[in-house]
Amino acid sequence: MDRMEIESFLARLKGLKALVIGDLMLDEYVWGRTDRISPEAPVQVVEVVRQDLRLGGAGNVVNNLVALGCQIEVAGALGEDEDGRGLRSMLEARGIGTGGIVLDVGRTTSRKTRILASNQQMLRIDRESTSPISAEVEKQLAAQVRDAVSGCQVILVSDYLKGVLTQGLLQEIFAIGRAAGIPVVVDPKGNDYHKYRGATLITPNRKEAQTASGILISDDAGLCRAGRKLRESLGLEALVLTRSEEGMSLFLADGQEVHLPTEAREVFDVSGAGDTVLALLGIGLGAGLSVENAAHVANLAAGIVVGKVGTSTVAPEEILEVAGRQHSDSDLKIKGREILSVLLERERERGKRIVFTNGCFDLLHVGHVKYLQKARNLGDLLVLGLNSDASIRRLKGPKRPLIGEEERAHLMAALKCIDYVVTFDEDTPLELIDALRPQILVKGGDYAPEGVVGKELVESYGGRVEIISFVDGKSTTNVIETILERYRDE
Template sequence: MDRKSLESLFNRIGEVKCLVMGDLMLDEYLWGKTERISPEAPVQVVDVLREELRLGGAGNVVNSLRALGAQVTVCSVVGQDANGEVLLSALGRQAAGTEAVFRDPGRRTSRKTRVVASNQQIVRIDRESRTPLPKDVEEQVCAWIAAHAGEFGVILLSDYNKGVLTQRVIEAAVAAAAKAAVPVLVDPKGADFARYHGATILTPNRKEAETASGMAIHDMDSLSRAAESIMETAGLEHLLITRSEEGMSLFTRHGTAVHIPTVAREVFDVSGAGDTVLATLAVGMASGLTMAEAAGLANVAAGIAVGKLGTSTVAPGEIINAVALGHHDSESKIKNRDVLPAIIEAEKANGKRIVFTNGCFDLLHAGHVKYLQKARRLGDILVLGLNSDASVRRLKGPKRPLIDEDERAHILAALDCIDYVVIFDEDTPLELITALKPHILAKGGDYTADGVVGKDVVEAYGGRVELVSFVDGKSTTNIIERVLERYSGN
C-alpha cells in the first residue's frame, strides 16, 4: 500500500468496531539500575527508578487496536480482587467497552511483574489463575457473545491459555460470528489448533506452528507442509505464520502462498509482537483490505513494534512513515541489466511473482499508465523492459523517440505500479526475458499469444503469457498527429 491509501484507511478506522475475547492481565514494569550485589545472597540489587503498569495479554491487543484508532469492546473474566479493579480502570482509560468483562470471585486476576535494569529484563514474577472458567461464568460469556456478535466488524480471540477461552467459549464465539458473517481472528496457544475449528484465520508464530503440526520447520517446503496440516486440522481458509526475522507467510486453502519479507530493523523486544500482528491484521480486514494486503500491513507494524522495549503499541503515523520510506525515488528503480537478474532471483526467493512487459513508451499517456497498472495486478513485481533510443529508431523511424531513454526511464520509474525499469538495446526483449525468467509475460491486447516474443521461453519453464487490453484511441502516434494538425499552420 502507498502513503495515500494508508492515510485514507486510518482516516476511516474510527468506524471499525472490534470485539476482543481472551485472557486479560496486568503487565507491571519496574525500571531501574544495578550497581551492586546483595550482601544477603549472590544476586544483583535493582534500584527501582520508575514503575509502570500496562494492560497485558488480551489487554495488549486492546492497546494496539486503540492506538490504531479502532473502537473496542472486551469480553473476558477477571477476579473480584484489587488487580481486577485496576484492570477495569485501565480499560476504561482506553475507552474500551467493559460491559462483557465478567467478575469471578474465585479467580485471581493475572499480574506479571518484570524487573528491567540497563534495558535488560532480569526476572519476571507471575501471579495468576490458569484454571478453566466455572460453568456458570462460562454460560454468561457464551450467552453474551451469542446475543452481541453481530454488532462488530471483526472478532479477535487472544488466547494465553489462562482458562478464559474454554472449548465451549471458542465454539460459541465461532458459531455466533459465522451466523453474523463476522470474521474471527485467533492468536492461538497450545498444540491442539483443532479447538479453533471454523475460525477465519490463525496467526501462530513458527514455534507454535511446529508444535501444532508436529513438524520441524526449516525451509519453505517444511513450512508449506506444516501449514497444510494445520489448515486441514483446524478447518481454516487462511493461516498466517509469523517467522521472526524471515517475515510472515500467508496461506490460503485454494490459493498461492504469499511470503512477506521482514522490514530490516534492530530488534529490542519481541514482547507483544503477536498482539500487534493480530490487531493490525484485524483492522486491515475490517477496513476492506484483502487478506494479503492486511498481512502486509501487519508485517510493517510488527517490524516497528519489535524495535521498542516492552509490549509497545504502534501508531498510524509510524506505519505510514515506514511505508513511505519503502517508496524510493525513481532513480533507485532503474537497474542495469547485469545486476537485475540477481535482484529478481531474490524477489522470487521471497515468494514474489514476477511480471515482465516491454515497450518504447514514448510520450507517456493515460493508455500507457492503465496498461501498466493492469499488468502490475497480474503479480507482485512488475519489471519494465524499455527500448533504448537506438532500438526505438530502428522500430519507429529516425524521428523517434521524442523523449530520450533516460527521461523515459525516470518518468516510468515514478509510477507506483512499476518496480524495476531496465533499458535494452536489442530489437526484441528476448535476451532479457531469458535472463530474468519472469512468471508472467504481459503484452498488449493488439498481439496474439503466438506472436509474443519470448512466449516459448516463458512457457518452457512453466510461466505464462497474458494479453492486456489497451485503452482505445490512446497512442503516441495520435498525439503527434494532433500536435502537427493544430500547430502546422502557425
C-alpha cells in the same frame, strides 16, 4: 497494495470497531538500581526508582487498536479482586467498552511483575489463575460476547492459555462470528489446535506451528508443509504463519501460498509483534481488505514493532512512513481523498494557505506547467484534483484520455510546484472541494469567476476564486492536431 490504498485503509480506522476476547493481564515494571548484595542472602538489593503498570496479554492487542484509533469492546474473565477492578478501570479510562467482562469470584487476575536493574530484567513474579473457567462463567461470558459483538466488524481472539478460552467458549465465539457475518481471527497457543476449528484465520509463529503440526520446520519446505497441514486440518479460510524478522507466509483456502518478506531492519525485540499482527490482520479483514492486503499492512507494522525495545505498538503515521520508502517520491504526493482531508486540516491549523485547482491534464505541455506554477505562487500548498479516466470519457468522449489516470497522476506529482495529487471520479470537483476546503480556488482564463464550480462553497467559508490566464496557443487539442498533421501521410 500501494501507499494510497494503505492511506485510505488507515483513514477508515476510526469508523471500525473490534471485539477483543482473551486473557487480560496487568504488566507491572519495577525499575531500580543495584550496587550491593543483601546481608540476608546472596542476592542483589534493588533500590526502586520508578514503577509502571500497563495492560498486558490480550490488553496489548487493545493497546495496538487504541494506537490505530479504532473503537474497541473487550470480553474476558477477571478475578473479583483489586487487580481486576484496576484493570477494568484502565480500560474504561481509555474509552474502551467493558460490558463483555465477567468477574469471577474464585479467580486471580493475572499480574506479571518484572524487576529491572542495570538495564536488564532481574526477576519476574507471576500472580494468576490458569485453571479453566467454570461452566457457569463460560455460559455468562458467551452471553456477554453475544451482546458485545453488536456493531463490530471483527472478533480478535488472544489466547495465552490462562483458562479463559475453553474449547466450549471458543466454539461459541466462532458461531457468534458466523451468525454476525464477521471474521474471527485467533492468535493461538498450545499443542492442540483442534479447539480453533471454525475460526476464520489463525496466526501461529514458526515455533507454535511446528509444535501444533508435529512437522519439523528447519527450512522453507518444512514451513510450507506445516502451514498447509494446519490450514487444511482446521478448515480455515486462511492461516498466516509469522516468521519474526523474516516476515510471514500466507496459506489460503484456494491452495495459494504467499510469502511476504519483512523490510530489512535491526531487530531489538520480537515481544508483542504477534499482538500487532493480530490487531492489523483482524482490523484489515474487518475493513474489507483481502487476506493478502491485510497481511501486507500487518507485515509492515510488525517490521516496525520488532525494531523497538519492549512490547510496543505502532501508529498509522509510522506505517505510512515505512510504506513510503517502498515507492518513489512522486507516489508520496498522490493521496486518497480521506487521508488528504486530514492532512490539509493540519496544514490549515499551522496557518498554511491551501490552493486548489483541477483538470484532466492529458498530454502535459508547457501551458499546463506555467499555469500550475502561477497557481502555486498564490499560497503555501497546491493541491491538484485530477479527473479520473471515466470522468474524462464522459466529458471529452470515448477516445480520451490518451494517458491513463495512474500515469497522469505520477507525471503531475513529479512537478515541484504541486504538493498533492488526488483523483476524483465525479463530473465536477464540487464534492472534492467540499472535502478538502481550500482557501484559494484557481481556474484557467477561459472561465468567468461566476462560472467556476465551487465558487459559492469556497466563498462561504471566507475563501476566494482566482482566474489565471493560459499561455496562448498551448493546449492538449493543439498538440493532438499537430501530431496528426505531421504524421497523417505516414
